[in-house]
Amino acid sequence: MQPKPNIVHLPAYQPGKPVEDVQRELGLAEVIKLASNENPYGASPKVKEAIAGEAANISVYPDGASHRLTDAVARHHGVRPDQIIFGAGADEVIMMIARTFLRPGDETIMADSTFSQYRHHAEIENAVSVEVPLIDGKHDLPAMSARITERTRIVWICNPNNPTGTIVTAAELEAFLSGVPSSVMVVLDEAYAEYVTDPAYPNGLELLKRYPNLVVLRTFSKIYGLASLRIGYGIGDASVIRAINPVRLPFNTSRFAQAAALAALEDQAFVERCRRMNEQERKALQQAFARLGLESFPAHGNFILVDLRRPSNEVFDALLRKGVIVRPGHKGYPNHVRITVGSPDQNAKLIAALEALLQEDRVPRA
Ligand SMILES: Cc1ncc(COP(=O)(O)O)c(C=O)c1O
Numbered sequence: 001m002q003p004k005p006n007i008v009h010l011p012a013y014q015p016g017k018p019v020e021d022v023q024r025e026l027g028l029a030e031v032i033k034l035a036s037n038e039n040p041y042g043a044s045p046k047v048k049e050a051i052a053g054e055a056a057n058i059s060v061y062p063d064g065a066s067h068r069l070t071d072a073v074a075r076h077h078g079v080r081p082d083q084i085i086f087g088a089g090a091d092e093v094i095m096m097i098a099r100t101f102l103r104p105g106d107e108t109i110m111a112d113s114t115f116s117q118y119r120h121h122a123e124i125e126n127a128v129s130v131e132v133p134l135i136d137g138k139h140d141l142p143a144m145s146a147r148i149t150e151r152t153r154i155v156w157i158c159n160p161n162n163p164t165g166t167i168v169t170a171a172e173l174e175a176f177l178s179g180v181p182s183s184v185m186v187v188l189d190e191a192y193a194e195y196v197t198d199p200a201y202p203n204g205l206e207l208l209k210r211y212p213n214l215v216v217l218r219t220f221s222k223i224y225g226l227a228s229l230r231i232g233y234g235i236g237d238a239s240v241i242r243a244i245n246p247v248r249l250p251f252n253t254s255r256f257a258q259a260a261a262l263a264a265l266e267d268q269a270f271v272e273r274c275r276r277m278n279e280q281e282r283k284a285l286q287q288a289f290a291r292l293g294l295e296s297f298p299a300h301g302n303f304i305l306v307d308l309r310r311p312s313n314e315v316f317d318a319l320l321r322k323g324v325i326v327r328p329g330h331k332g333y334p335n336h337v338r339i340t341v342g343s344p345d346q347n348a349k350l351i352a353a354l355e356a357l358l359q360e361d362r363v364p365r366a
Helices: 019-026 045-057 068-077 089-101 118-125 141-147 170-177 204-210 238-247 255-266 268-291 312-321 344-360
Strands: 084-087 107-113 129-133 153-159 183-190 216-217 232-235 305-307 335-342
Touching: 019 255, 019 268, 045 255, 068 084, 068 255, 084 089, 084 238, 089 118, 089 153, 089 183, 089 216, 089 238, 089 268, 107 118, 118 129, 141 153, 141 268, 170 183, 170 204, 170 335, 204 216, 255 268, 268 344, 312 335
Parallel strands: 107 129, 107 153, 153 183, 183 216
Antiparallel strands: 084 232, 216 232, 305 335
C-alpha cells in the first residue's frame, strides 16, 4: 500500500523528550523539561475539581459543539458563539483550516522559521508553501504581502512567533491587513497571547470586527496549563466558522477538556499570576543569558530562543546529561536552542547547567 505521494516524505511530529524517559535512560534523580512551552505552575486548582466532577459521565459522549464552553469563551472575548470553533488543541484547528480551504496547488504563505504545523498541513493538502524569511527573528509582513498572488489562499502569522518569540506590532499588522485581498484568509496564531505584556501587541479580536478574512487561534495548552487535555479554538467570521465545522470530527474535544477549560477560563486570577511570574522570570533569564555573554531574541511569550554559538544538538545532549531538556533544531538557527521560561527554581537550575556547560566547554565552538 502506498500513501499519497505528497506525504511520503513528511516526518511525524517530533515532540520534546518526556521527562520520565530521560530520567530512566540517564539515571538522573531530577530532570526539568523546558522544551515544550508548558506552564510550570500547572493549572488552576479549580480545574481539578471540574475534572473530578466529570468522572461520573465517563461513558457518555461529550457535547460535540461544546455549547457551554463556546458561550463562556464568546462572553470572555466579546464575540458571538457562532464565531468560535474548538479543536483538540489549536493544532487541530490548524488542520481543520487547511483541510477546509487548501486545494492541491493553492499557495499558502508563512514565515520560514515558524510553527511547523502550518507547512505540515499544507503539504498534506498538496498545497504550495511559500516561505518568507524572518528579519531579525520577526515576520517580514511587507515581504509576505508582496508574495500574495491570485493563487494565495491563506497567510499564517504566528504572534508571538514560535520559535523566535518576537511579535509584530498593532501598527505593522494593521498596515498588512489593510493590503490583503478579502479573498485571502489571514490566520493569526495567538497561542501565547496571554503572556504578552508589550503595549504594542495587537488585539487580534478587535481586528476581527474589521477584517472578516481574519481567523485568530487561541489555546488552553499554554497559560491555562491544560496541554494534556488538548483543547484550543479558532475565532473568525461566522461564515468562516460555518465552513470549517463540517470537517470537525463529531466529538473532537472531550468532556474533561471542556469542563477543565470552562473552570480555567473562570479563574483569571490564576492567569494573571502566571503572566506576572512569567514576565519576571523571562526578564531574569534574559539578564542571566546576557551575563553569560549569550545573545537571545526579544521574547514575548513563555520561551526564549538563545544563541549558544555551538550546534544546538550538542547543547541539547550536554544539557540533557545535566538534567535539563531544551528544544534544539530550529530551521535557520543551527546554534540556537529554545528554552521555556520555567519556575524560579527550574530557571536557577537551567542557568547553573548552562554556566557549567560554558565553563567545561565540552562542546567545541562552531
Ligand atoms: C504557535 C503555536 N501554535 C499552536 C500550538 C498548538 O497548541 P495546542 O495544539 O496544544 O493548542 C503551539 C504549541 O506549541 C504553538 O507553539
